[in-house]
Amino acid sequence: MTDPTPIPFALESSQRRFAFSALVGALIAVGCVAATPESHLTPVSADSTSAPTLPILVPGARVPVDPPAKGKETLVGGVPLFANWPKDQKPDAVIVFSGQTFGLLQPCGCSRPQTGGLERRAYFIDTLKAKGWPVIGIDLGDLYPEKPAVRDQGRLKYIATMHALREMGYVAVGVGKTDLTGQLDTLLGAYILQKEQRPFTLAGNAVGLDNAGKVVPRLQRFPVTPGDTRPLIGLTEVADVGTVPVGVAGVVGTSLALAARTTKLDTSIDFADLGATLKAATAELGKHAKKPQLNVLIYQGTSADAAKVAKDFPQFNVILSQADDALPPLMPQQAAGTNTLLVQVGHKGQHVGVLGAFRNAAGGLDLKYQLVPMGEEFITPGTEDEARKANRTLDILETYAKSVKAEINLAKDYRREPHTAQIHAAGLNPKVELKYVGSDVCKACHAAEHAQWAKTNHGHALDALEKLAKRPSLRQFDGECVKCHVVGFEHPTGYADEKKTPNLKHVGCESCHGPGSGHAANPKNKELTGLLSLWKQGIPGNVKMPDAAFIEKMAKLGPEARGKEAIAPAVQLTLNRVGGACMKCHDQDNDPHFDIYKYWPKVNHSGLAPAGGWPLVPPKK
Numbered sequence: 001m002t003d004p005t006p007i008p009f010a011l012e013s014s015q016r017r018f019a020f021s022a023l024v025g026a027l028i029a030v031g032c033v034a035a036t037p038e039s040h041l042t043p044v045s046a047d048s049t050s051a052p053t054l055p056i057l058v059p060g061a062r063v064p065v066d067p068p069a070k071g072k073e074t075l076v077g078g079v080p081l082f083a084n085w086p087k088d089q090k091p092d093a094v095i096v097f098s099g100q101t102f103g104l105l106q107p108c109g110c111s112r113p114q115t116g117g118l119e120r121r122a123y124f125i126d127t128l129k130a131k132g133w134p135v136i137g138i139d140l141g142d143l144y145p146e147k148p149a150v151r152d153q154g155r156l157k158y159i160a161t162m163h164a165l166r167e168m169g170y171v172a173v174g175v176g177k178t179d180l181t182g183q184l185d186t187l188l189g190a191y192i193l194q195k196e197q198r199p200f201t202l203a204g205n206a207v208g209l210d211n212a213g214k215v216v217p218r219l220q221r222f223p224v225t226p227g228d229t230r231p232l233i234g235l236t237e238v239a240d241v242g243t244v245p246v247g248v249a250g251v252v253g254t255s256l257a258l259a260a261r262t263t264k265l266d267t268s269i270d271f272a273d274l275g276a277t278l279k280a281a282t283a284e285l286g287k288h289a290k291k292p293q294l295n296v297l298i299y300q301g302t303s304a305d306a307a308k309v310a311k312d313f314p315q316f317n318v319i320l321s322q323a324d325d326a327l328p329p330l331m332p333q334q335a336a337g338t339n340t341l342l343v344q345v346g347h348k349g350q351h352v353g354v355l356g357a358f359r360n361a362a363g364g365l366d367l368k369y370q371l372v373p374m375g376e377e378f379i380t381p382g383t384e385d386e387a388r389k390a391n392r393t394l395d396i397l398e399t400y401a402k403s404v405k406a407e408i409n410l411a412k413d414y415r416r417e418p419h420t421a422q423i424h425a426a427g428l429n430p431k432v433e434l435k436y437v438g439s440d441v442c443k444a445c446h447a448a449e450h451a452q453w454a455k456t457n458h459g460h461a462l463d464a465l466e467k468l469a470k471r472p473s474l475r476q477f478d479g480e481c482v483k484c485h486v487v488g489f490e491h492p493t494g495y496a497d498e499k500k501t502p503n504l505k506h507v508g509c510e511s512c513h514g515p516g517s518g519h520a521a522n523p524k525n526k527e528l529t530g531l532l533s534l535w536k537q538g539i540p541g542n543v544k545m546p547d548a549a550f551i552e553k554m555a556k557l558g559p560e561a562r563g564k565e566a567i568a569p570a571v572q573l574t575l576n577r578v579g580g581a582c583m584k585c586h587d588q589d590n591d592p593h594f595d596i597y598k599y600w601p602k603v604n605h606s607g608l609a610p611a612g613g614w615p616l617v618p619p620k621k
């Protein structure tokens with residue numbers, strides 16, 4: 001890291017101010033931009049007369065996971081939003097920070113409440129603009145999914161996100177690890193190369209590597225294309241936010257630069273010396289005609305490294321870094337001896353950070369901060385038509401869903417791995433190729449179980465995507481949704497699409513029991529029958545789920561009391577395995593309320609065998 005190079009910023013007033021507002025509750029003023037150039041020369045710490053300020057790089061308080069329900073007022077840390085911002089003064093500039101959204105455009109709607117999504121962020125920003133606040137957005141990057149099921153779908157998500165950010169008034173985005181794994185050139189080609197438009201991608205230390213491994217400067221590797229004024233990847237941007245010129249720079253931090261190089265995320269891209277890049281960035285902002293009064297650095301690196309940058313480059317008033325944790329701290333942090341606010345916004349777009357800049361008497365800026373969880377209260381109100389007119393993001397999402405339907409082949413493009421039962425069956429003598437046959441085939445011999453199943457929501461689970469899923473619709477064509485709402489989508493011969501495999505719609509028998517062609521054709525074969533209950537494998541005796549009375553009792557107990565109940569180890573193991581099978585779909589993201597003791601009774605279909613056992617051939621109707 002280079003030594004801090006003082007860059008005198010042109011700031012209006014002469015009075016040096018760095019007092020912080022008192023720490024009231026969790027929501028406090030978080031700092032101020034000192035009004036003199038000198039304050040940029042020496043990083044200042046809050047003096048003793050002002051209240052003690054921010055936690056010094058200790059993990060901040062975490063917000064509760066569950067956002068308030070629709071219609072309820074948002075409370076963060078027990079206090080309404082912006083409660084500790086000045087009441088009698090509008091902020092002169094507001095910046096919404098986001099990042100590491102990982103392609104999560106919308107909550108899936110599988111369970112409630114869920115936090116996050118572009119629609120709510122757009123609506124939230126509109127509520128700020130409706131107060132007459134001048135707002136821009138800045139995003140850390142990692143727009144592309146962490147593990148896209150299909151690469152092209154990741155690209156479609158990136159495009160949708162960029163369009164949505166533009167509509168929300170975003171100025172700049174950084175470049176994260178997922179954007180590199182998503183083939184940055186393809187992503188740039190899909191958005192910024194199409195048209196010079198906001199948000200601009202900033203990663204000033206990005207350079208190219210030619211075939212011989214020689215460095216190609218950024219402006220050659222990511223050039224200004226004919227007719228444009230900006231390179232595909234820039235170093236800085238300056239935006240007028242209300243009357244406040246805001247400077248933004250973006251870099252890829254030390255850790256990501258190293259990881260990108262060692263794991264060869266993209267062998268045609270490398271990252272130049274960070275210190276030199278930051279020196280150039282501060283110089284560029286310092287001599288910018290608009291005289292930025294508030295400077296933000298998009299730092300795609302760890303918060304610890306961001307703190308070092310804060311020491312060396314006090315010209316940045318705010319640094320947005322990667323999150324230490326999926327849930328962000330309530331307040332920005334500060335490194336000892338610096339005045340820079342270190343902002344983190346967590347993962348998956350569940351929260352945004354809002355910075356308000358208020359001009360003070362001395363002509364400097366007092367800064368306030370508010371972390372906002374994107375809860376259901378920010379769902380665009382009104383009918384579908386009204387909502388779509390009010391919130392442009394909804395059209396963008398609908399366009400995304402249409403592109404997925406048109407460009408991604410549901411039947412062919414998603415990866416399929418053999419089901420464990422298919423692997424076992426292929427090893428049998430004679431070996432069997434297990435296929436999915438559909439719940440109707442099972443119904444022929446298991447009428448009672450089928451009738452019981454048909455009453456549950458599993459029996460019509462795909463309808464939820466066709467009829468319930470909105471904003472966007474068309475989710476029955478999106479493999480990322482379909483996979484848990486049908487039979488065997490992730491395995492060979494499983495659900496392909498509505499025309500090819502209508503018999504495999506919904507969460508059918510084989511969603512839990514696995515492909516059943518072997519058993520259905522030959523129910524006398526114990527091995528094939530055994531493959532339908534893999535949770536029993538290796539457990540001697542015909543162990544079953546605990547009886548109804550035990551399950552009912554457990555459902556009423558808390559986790560600690562449950563631990564004290566006696567249960568045979570083999571039954572416990574069965575229960576765990578069955579629960580694990582459920583949680584392939586009822587996972588933390590899609591159904592955080594899942595509890596095997598509460599859910600199993602609703603789908604239990606044991607003990608329904610007809611007297612004399614199930615038929616060996618389908619009975620004639």
Ligand code: HEC
Nearest residue numbers: 441442445509513516520523529532533614615616617618
């Ligand atoms: C031709 C009639 C027939 C069809 C079709 C059929 N089964 Fe069976 N099923 C049986 C018979 C008979 C048994 C008892 C086998 C035994 O006890 O060895 C049985 C037993 C089972 C068992 C219980 C195994 C245990 O733990 O005791 C499961 C689970 C099962 N079937 C699921 C299915 C599923 C899922 C399908 C559809 C893919 C299906 N069956 C189709 C006749 C059938």
Ligand code: HEC
Nearest residue numbers: 108109110111464468469475480481484584585586590591
């Ligand atoms: C990992 C599995 C999984 C994926 C992927 C998934 N779902 Fe679901 N979905 C579930 C489960 C489990 C439930 C039932 C939750 C419950 O009972 O609380 C559900 C329920 C639903 C419901 C019904 C909610 C209601 O009010 O009845 C809708 C709508 C839905 N999902 C939409 C989607 C959409 C849209 C996607 C894709 C963006 C999606 N799901 C992807 C597992 C999944």
Ligand code: HEC
Nearest residue numbers: 439442446449450453508509512544545578605606607608
């Ligand atoms: C949500 C997952 C799930 C679905 C869907 C499901 N089953 Fe089961 N099934 C199970 C589990 C788990 C057991 C083991 C229950 C136990 O040990 O008591 C089981 C047990 C059975 C048994 C043995 C019952 C007994 O009395 O021993 C049969 C037969 C069966 N299922 C058939 C079916 C058929 C037919 C369908 C579709 C119509 C179906 N199952 C759908 C999870 C499922």
Ligand code: HEC
Nearest residue numbers: 457458460461464484485507511581582585599600602603
């Ligand atoms: C293949 C994915 C999948 C598996 C495996 C699965 N489920 Fe589900 N489950 C769903 C989906 C999707 C829904 C929502 C259907 C809807 O609402 O339309 C659902 C809904 C339910 C519901 C209804 C919730 C309600 O509030 O009405 C219960 C109960 C349930 N599942 C229990 C289970 C249990 C217990 C298991 C394991 C034995 C299990 N599920 C395994 C996908 C799955």
